[in-house]
Amino acid sequence: KQEVTQIPAALSVPEGENLVLNCSFTDSAxxxxxxFRQDPGKGLTSLLLIQSSQREQTSGRLNASLDKSSGxxxxxxxxxxxxxxxxxxxxxxDYKLSFGAGTTVTVRA
Amino acid sequence: EAQVTQNPRYLITVTGKKLxxxxxxxxxxxxxxxxxxxxxxxxxxxxxxxxxxxxxxGDVPEGYKVSRKEKRNFPLILESPSPNQTSLYFCASSSNxxxxxxxxxxxxxxxxxxxx
Numbered sequence: 034k035q036e037v038t039q040i041p042a043a044l045s046v047p048e049g050e051n052l053v054l055n056c057s058f059t060d061s062a063x064x065x066x067x068x069f070r071q072d073p074g075k076g077l078t079s080l081l082l083i084q085s086s087q088r089e090q091t092s093g094r095l096n097a098s099l100d101k102s103s104g105x106x107x108x109x110x111x112x113x114x115x116x117x118x119x120x121x122x123x124x125x126x127d128y129k130l131s132f133g134a135g136t137t138v139t140v141r142a
Numbered sequence: 143e144a145q146v147t148q149n150p151r152y153l154i155t156v157t158g159k160k161l162x163x164x165x166x167x168x169x170x171x172x173x174x175x176x177x178x179x180x181x182x183x184x185x186x187x188x189x190x191x192x193x194x195x196x197x198x199x200g201d202v203p204e205g206y207k208v209s210r211k212e213k214r215n216f217p218l219i220l221e222s223p224s225p226n227q228t229s230l231y232f233c234a235s236s237s238n239x240x241x242x243x244x245x246x247x248x249x250x251x252x253x254x255x256x257x258x
Contacts (some may be wrong), residue, residue, distance in 0.1 A: 076232060
């Protein structure tokens with residue numbers, strides 16, 4: 034059974050600092066991995082989808098890498114802003130979708 | 143605007159009173175699914191549908207029913223709700239389902255259900 038872990042559970046950084054969020058998974062036979070953002074009381078917003086054949090994906094200040102062999106993905110957010118404060122979840126797709134518990138990020142102004 | 147719409151967004155009900163949470167998407171997606179999110183347990187899949195009239199159980203289907211009579215709608219039915227079904231529910235859809243690969247998922251805003 035796929036297990037997805039996100040460490041740390043919470044992170045607080047000053048504005049302008051780069052954010053590094055980690056996601057690890059136990060079974061490397063995956064179709065893809067998706068990163069989401071969730072604001073309090075809101076739904077999940079898709080940030081990036083990385084196919085199993087890809088090493089990374091970029092969108093604006095966001096960059097996600099994928100290393101299937103080691104079972105890891107990292108989400109980088111450059112030059113963080115207070116508006117980046119949210120919970121970030123990764124989801125691994127290996128026939129079914131398995132979610133991590135998320136990392137709650139606070140960016141201090 | 144492309145979106146997944148859930149209703150109601152908030153609901154307080156009593157044990158045993160049947161309820162339906164509706165989900166509708168306007169993106170002509172084939173794949174739709176329901177999740178519940180609970181503190182400490184994360185997101186867990188309840189049911190999913192690969193197309194009209196094709197549904198299957200997820201990880202936690204007990205106490206729930208679904209139907210997929212039209213492509214755009216995927217209602218979640220609680221025939222006899224119990225307090226352990228108090229949760230935040232999300233509907234999601236995707237256009238790229240292929241043999242287990244759900245592709246990029248789009249989520250609704252969530253429905254917070256409280257069963258007393």
